[in-house]
Amino acid sequence: xxxxxxxxxxxxxxxxxxxxxxxxxxxDSGVAVTGSDQAVYPPISDVLRDExxxxxxxxxxxxxxxxxECVVIGKNANLVPETNAEVAAAFARGCAIxxxxxxxxxxxxxxxxxVIAGSFGKTTSVSLIAHCLSEAELDPSWMIGAVPLSPPxxxxxGQGEYYLLEGDEYPSSNTDNRSKFLHYHPAHLILTPLAxxxxxxxxTIESYLAPFHQLVEIVPDDGAIFASTGGELSTQFLNAIxxxxxxxxxxxxxxxxxxIVWGERTRFTITRRGEDVIRVExxxxxxxxxxxxxxxxxxxxSRNIVGAEKFASAMASFxxxxxxxxRKSSKTRIPIFEGFGSSYDKARSAIAAMKQHFGDRRLxxxxxxxxxxxxxxxxxxxxxxxxxxxxxxxxWHPAEQxxxxxxxxxxxxxxxxxxxxxxxxxxxxxxxxxxxxxxxALGDEVAVLFLTSGNLGGLIASVPELAETMWPV
Numbered sequence: 053x054x055x056x057x058x059x060x061x062x063x064x065x066x067x068x069x070x071x072x073x074x075x076x077x078x079x080d081s082g083v084a085v086t087g088s089d090q091a092v093y094p095p096i097s098d099v100l101r102d103e104x105x106x107x108x109x110x111x112x113x114x115x116x117x118x119x120x121e122c123v124v125i126g127k128n129a130n131l132v133p134e135t136n137a138e139v140a141a142a143f144a145r146g147c148a149i150x151x152x153x154x155x156x157x158x159x160x161x162x163x164x165x166x167v168i169a170g171s172f173g174k175t176t177s178v179s180l181i182a183h184c185l186s187e188a189e190l191d192p193s194w195m196i197g198a199v200p201l202s203p204p205x206x207x208x209x210g211q212g213e214y215y216l217l218e219g220d221e222y223p224s225s226n227t228d229n230r231s232k233f234l235h236y237h238p239a240h241l242i243l244t245p246l247a248x249x250x251x252x253x254x255x256t257i258e259s260y261l262a263p264f265h266q267l268v269e270i271v272p273d274d275g276a277i278f279a280s281t282g283g284e285l286s287t288q289f290l291n292a293i294x295x296x297x298x299x300x301x302x303x304x305x306x307x308x309x310x311x312i313v314w315g316e317r318t319r320f321t322i323t324r325r326g327e328d329v330i331r332v333e334x335x336x337x338x339x340x341x342x343x344x345x346x347x348x349x350x351x352x353x354s355r356n357i358v359g360a361e362k363f364a365s366a367m368a369s370f371x372x373x374x375x376x377x378x379r380k381s382s383k384t385r386i387p388i389f390e391g392f393g394s395s396y397d398k399a400r401s402a403i404a405a406m407k408q409h410f411g412d413r414r415l416x417x418x419x420x421x422x423x424x425x426x427x428x429x430x431x432x433x434x435x436x437x438x439x440x441x442x443x444x445x446x447x448w449h450p451a452e453q454x455x456x457x458x459x460x461x462x463x464x465x466x467x468x469x470x471x472x473x474x475x476x477x478x479x480x481x482x483x484x485x486x487x488x489x490x491x492x493a494l495g496d497e498v499a500v501l502f503l504t505s506g507n508l509g510g511l512i513a514s515v516p517e518l519a520e521t522m523w524p525v
Contacts, residue, residue, distance in 0.1 A: 058121035061143035063087035065126025073207035113141035122148035151225035152231035160215035169219035170244025201371035217523030245283030307350040338405025384519035409500040414443035420504035
């Protein structure tokens with residue numbers, strides 16, 4: 053509690069994953085917390101309910117409690133005084149206005165913050181290290197920008213030394229363009245693979261990498277930096293760093309893996325400088341998840357935070373994260389998974405994982421271009437090969453939020469580009485017709501992958517329900 057200077061806080065936009073997790077951290081640290089949003093949907097509505105966190109809907113100035121000492125405002129484009137009366141009222145109050153990155157920086161400053169940043173893999177990596185240290189009874193604190201299956205919950209206030217933070221390069225708020233992770237005070241840093249992302253904010257590679265260079269600079273001289281060699285920009289970034297960095301990668305870096313045996317429980321060996329360290333097994337899908345485990349293993353094992361056998365045990369029991377290649381139903385013979393398809397590299401990793409594990413089946417991809425990056429004309433080239441390996445791709449219509457802030461492409465543009473690249477693609481726009489179209493493509497020889505950071509018009513629930521009825525276990 054000593055780290056946070058206010059006794060009460062109101063969250064505008066509490067329905068966001070990071071906002072809800074930060075609200076829980078504050079509440080569990082002894083701060084009185086309320087919140088509001090326009091509307092809240094699963095899984096966050098379930099999280100708020102289970103945690104007993106108050107969420108008023110819709111936005112309204114009356115939602116802000118009298119006497120509240122600070123207001124935490126989300127990054128949503130609608131959360132500006134010009135268009136949101138509740139936000140305008142918050143600024144008129146004269147109380148402290150914070151982003152959730154501000155809050156996390158304050159909460160973690162008296163601990164040993166370990167920041168996990170990068171373009172993809174950081175959510176899984178912070179979940180892995182939180183689970184690992186929890187299993188080792190080190191009771192860390194953490195904030196995860198998703199809803200994990202292990203550890204149990206996206207946020208936890210622990211009594212241990214370590215504060216584990218998912219470090220996002222995206223701007224902190226509508227009034228603070230600094231990357232979120234620049235508000236944290238990393239004692240140690242783990243960098244997952246780097247690839248150009250958030251092109252609406254970082255139009256060039258140089259602009260994208262700039263905040264990561266700033267992040268490296270704020271790690272103290274006695275702090276450790278571990279970095280993946282696996283991203284398309286990782287080598288370029290690492291070559292520009294002059295301070296010592298420990299590298300890891302599937303087949304390059306000080307820490308590597310070998311002897312991968314794929315299966316329902318995949319097994320692999322972690323090596324350091326060519327010497328075997330520990331044999332690991334996991335139920336998680338894909339090469340990218342092996343690399344995530346390698347990075348966490350390199351950090352905790354080299355610093356003697358956790359022993360090798362305890363680390364391996366934690367990796368074997370790790371259940372994953374909702375919406376990160378989690379299976380949507382165990383009641384159908386058809387493997388149906390959801391991947392977090394917010395960028396090209398995340399989509400490619402998810403498709404590669406499905407092909408690795410279900411290569412004898414026809415892969416059906418149901419895709420929603422939800423993020424700005426997928427909807428931006430400057431990244432249309434992503435569609436030329438992102439669906440390589442899919443037998444059939446269905447494309448839901450793009451989100452409309454923020455469409456006027458960038459050069460947004462249409463669903464027709466996207467479908468035409470995919471079809472021109474030689475892939476079988478169909479546009480979807482109405483839930484029932486979409487369900488019928490997808491249903492006609494299902495069968496015992498099929499595997500299904502949802503790719504979105506949105507809700508796909510409810511198809512993520514309705515397609516598994518159909519499969520359970522037509523192709524039950």
